[in-house]
Amino acid sequence: MTELAANDPLPKPKRDIAPILLPIALALVTIPLIGSPSTWLTLTAASLAMGMMIFIMASGLTLVFGLMDVLNFGHGAFIAVGAYVATLVFAPFAASVQADSLWVNLAVLAPAALLSMAVSGALGLVVERVLILPVYGQHLKQILMTTGGLIVAEQTLYALWGPQIIPMPLPASLRGSFILGDVAIAKYRVLATLIGLAVFIAIQLVLNRTKLGLLIRAGVENREMVEALGYRIRRLFLGVFMTGSALAGLGGVMWALYREQVHASMSDELTVLIFVVVIIGGLGSIGGCFIGAILVAMVANYGGFLVPKLALVSNILLMVAILMWRPRGLYAVTSR
Amino acid sequence: MMILSGDPPRSRVLTLVLVVIILALAATPFLFPGAKALNVAAKICVFAALVASYDLLLGYTGSVSFAHTMFYGIGSYAIAIALYGMGPNWAAVATGIVVGLPLAALLALAIGLFSLRVAAIFFAMITLAVASAFQVLASQLSWLTGGEDGRSFQLPELLRPGTVLISKSLFGFEINGRILTFYLVFAVSALMILALLRVVNSPFGRVLQAIRENRFRAEALGFRTVFHLTYANCLAALVAAGAGILNALWLRYAGPDTSLSFSIMLDILLMVVIGGMGTIYGAIIGATIFILAQNYLQSLMGVASKAASEAGLPLLPGLLHPDRWLLWLGLLFIASVYFFPTGVVGRLRSGGGDKSAGASH
Numbered sequence: 001m002t003e004l005a006a007n008d009p010l011p012k013p014k015r016d017i018a019p020i021l022l023p024i025a026l027a028l029v030t031i032p033l034i035g036s037p038s039t040w041l042t043l044t045a046a047s048l049a050m051g052m053m054i055f056i057m058a059s060g061l062t063l064v065f066g067l068m069d070v071l072n073f074g075h076g077a078f079i080a081v082g083a084y085v086a087t088l089v090f091a092p093f094a095a096s097v098q099a100d101s102l103w104v105n106l107a108v109l110a111p112a113a114l115l116s117m118a119v120s121g122a123l124g125l126v127v128e129r130v131l132i133l134p135v136y137g138q139h140l141k142q143i144l145m146t147t148g149g150l151i152v153a154e155q156t157l158y159a160l161w162g163p164q165i166i167p168m169p170l171p172a173s174l175r176g177s178f179i180l181g182d183v184a185i186a187k188y189r190v191l192a193t194l195i196g197l198a199v200f201i202a203i204q205l206v207l208n209r210t211k212l213g214l215l216i217r218a219g220v221e222n223r224e225m226v227e228a229l230g231y232r233i234r235r236l237f238l239g240v241f242m243t244g245s246a247l248a249g250l251g252g253v254m255w256a257l258y259r260e261q262v263h264a265s266m267s268d269e270l271t272v273l274i275f276v277v278v279i280i281g282g283l284g285s286i287g288g289c290f291i292g293a294i295l296v297a298m299v300a301n302y303g304g305f306l307v308p309k310l311a312l313v314s315n316i317l318l319m320v321a322i323l324m325w326r327p328r329g330l331y332a333v334t335s336r
Numbered sequence: 337m338m339i340l341s342g343d344p345p346r347s348r349v350l351t352l353v354l355v356v357i358i359l360a361l362a363a364t365p366f367l368f369p370g371a372k373a374l375n376v377a378a379k380i381c382v383f384a385a386l387v388a389s390y391d392l393l394l395g396y397t398g399s400v401s402f403a404h405t406m407f408y409g410i411g412s413y414a415i416a417i418a419l420y421g422m423g424p425n426w427a428a429v430a431t432g433i434v435v436g437l438p439l440a441a442l443l444a445l446a447i448g449l450f451s452l453r454v455a456a457i458f459f460a461m462i463t464l465a466v467a468s469a470f471q472v473l474a475s476q477l478s479w480l481t482g483g484e485d486g487r488s489f490q491l492p493e494l495l496r497p498g499t500v501l502i503s504k505s506l507f508g509f510e511i512n513g514r515i516l517t518f519y520l521v522f523a524v525s526a527l528m529i530l531a532l533l534r535v536v537n538s539p540f541g542r543v544l545q546a547i548r549e550n551r552f553r554a555e556a557l558g559f560r561t562v563f564h565l566t567y568a569n570c571l572a573a574l575v576a577a578g579a580g581i582l583n584a585l586w587l588r589y590a591g592p593d594t595s596l597s598f599s600i601m602l603d604i605l606l607m608v609v610i611g612g613m614g615t616i617y618g619a620i621i622g623a624t625i626f627i628l629a630q631n632y633l634q635s636l637m638g639v640a641s642k643a644a645s646e647a648g649l650p651l652l653p654g655l656l657h658p659d660r661w662l663l664w665l666g667l668l669f670i671a672s673v674y675f676f677p678t679g680v681v682g683r684l685r686s687g688g689g690d691k692s693a694g695a696s697h
Binding site for chain 1 (some may be wrong): 380393398400457461462464466469472476598602605609654655657659660662663665667669670673689
């Protein structure tokens with residue numbers, strides 16, 4: 001060990017880049033398997049877009065667990081609520097959605113997404129106060145309470161909107177594809193990728209570069225100390241929970257547009273998907289969640305193309321493989 | 337005392353309730369005529385065993401598994417596929433048992449080895465993921481499982497409703513194959529519950545409780561916690577598969593809705609929580625309350641919903657619709673976790689000063 005001079009920067013922990021290389025390696029390995037480069041490019045673009053949407057949905061879950069040590073089994077409900085709320089805006093403005101102008105489309109899309117985030121964030125406030133506040137620090141009860149919350153939310157959605165599938169058409173200007181040579185990349189996928197990247201960068205910046213992020217991270221390390229310094233850690237954590245819920249709502253809108261339909265059972269399907277992503281990434285790790293989401297999407301897209309039958313259980317196989325390599329996920333955050 | 341493994345109900349009211357439930361179940365064919373009552377009774381028996389096996393996990397080790405219906409489904413499907421493929425004979429029943437039980441135990445072993453060495457939270461998430469993959473498999477491999485339709489089959493001659501064992505003239509009651517099947521279900525369920533009671537009151541059961549209370553400490557005392565947890569997981573899976581076999585035999589059918597669906601998993605969770613975690617007896621109480629409510633309250637909801645819609649109330653008819661039964665169940669679930677963490681059994685026992693039920697962590 002070398003001596004540090006007073007002015008030297010603190011030694012940084014070594015960067016663990018093996019997980020980052022994993023999706024890149026996976027993408028490269030599949031080129032010869034798929035054969036046609038244009039198909040491969042299309043599939044890769046699809047994986048990126050799907051991965052980003054999954055990341056947005058899962059980031060809230062992993063954020064809440066990593067920072068507050070709360071495992072929310074009802075996270076999927078926020079996703080479904082977000083999607084349903086967006087239909088409230090989409091249905092009355094169907095003409096604007098189908099108008100052939102990007103700006104008119106965005107004038108519907110943006111408020112719909114913002115409203116969804118606001119409603120699911122507000123729901124997050126209620127859930128945190130009613131369901132999670134009494135069971136902080138008790139994982140077993142957290143799981144039971146939030147599972148109960150998921151049931152109630154899903155059934156309420158059924159009671160309010162009925163059991164049928166609600167169509168959610170993509171705005172006209174986001175339909176179709178960009179054609180680059182002989183590669184077609186759907187416009188919506190480009191948008192989804194951009195939003196996902198923006199969310200990822202924003203979370204990283206807030207957590208690592210702002211005073212707010214510093215306080216949150218400090219609160220995780222030593223709650224009493226941060227409180228003794230005069231900060232209200234409870235409010236901070238409530239804010240984190242609401243942010244996680246709002247992100248789930250945003251993800252819900254994006255996923256509903258991707259599938260062009262809304263259904264209450266989407267919370268069940270997506271719960272499993274985001275759990276797999278969060279487990280692969282390492283519970284509580286934002287970076288791991290990001291890579292996990294891309295990996296899951298890649299396996300789903302490449303796998304679906306190469307071995308359609310296998311695609312049904314590809315998530316689980318991927319999870320098993322990753323856990324064999326790293327039992328705590330790609331980036332193990334804590335000793336929990 | 338011996339038969340209860342030295343773990344009596346420890347509360348007069350609880351003893352009385354249990355005795356009433358067990359006597360009523362045993363006498364159902366003679367007390368309550370009609371197919372519905374017998375169905376409800378058989379379902380209570382099956383679920384009491386299933387929920388008791390889940391209690392071994394949730395109540396005694398403190399680990400939440402969402403894969404319990406998977407093991408239940410493995411039992412159901414094993415016997416159904418065997419009887420469907422090999423015809424209604426006892427060799428098929430034996431094949432189903434010999435294939436189904438080890439399969440469930442092996443899968444539990446694999447899941448346990450994978451997820452139990454990390455953390456309880458991982459276990460809950462991984463079991464959910466594995467169970468959903470299994471559900472997809474069961475609905476996709478339709479050549480084997482019948483897909484969404486499931487598999488209907490015939491029972492061996494002796495267990496069929498048409499087989500009359502004792503004719504009506506003797507006691508005024510006809511004993512047929514259906515009633516014999518009911519007693520088979522009743523007896524095997526009772527045996528499985530007694531076996532579980534034996535397990536949790538053995539030194540092994542004490543270690544499980546120690547792990548539940550403080551895993552780190554149990555580890556420090558020299559217990560190999562992963563071994564114990566995996567073992568408990570396999571035992572629970574075996575009993576769940578056994579309950580699945582009984583269920584399939586009773587229904588003469590196995591399908592995704594009756595044996596695999598996530599809603600059954602939620603039902604089990606609710607029954608454990610209502611009855612009282614970590615008591616085994618809670619399973620009997622929880623299953624009885626829940627299944628009686630499910631079968632008789634749902635029609636009440638229908639009436640209430642109709643009345644509300646006739647009165648022109650907004651929203652209420654939708655919320656009271658019989659299909660929204662799960663909504664009220666969810667609210668009940670949250671309320672019972674919050675207000676009655678020790679369940680009915682814990683409440684009844686608390687007079688006796690027993691506070692061990694209702695684990696946290």
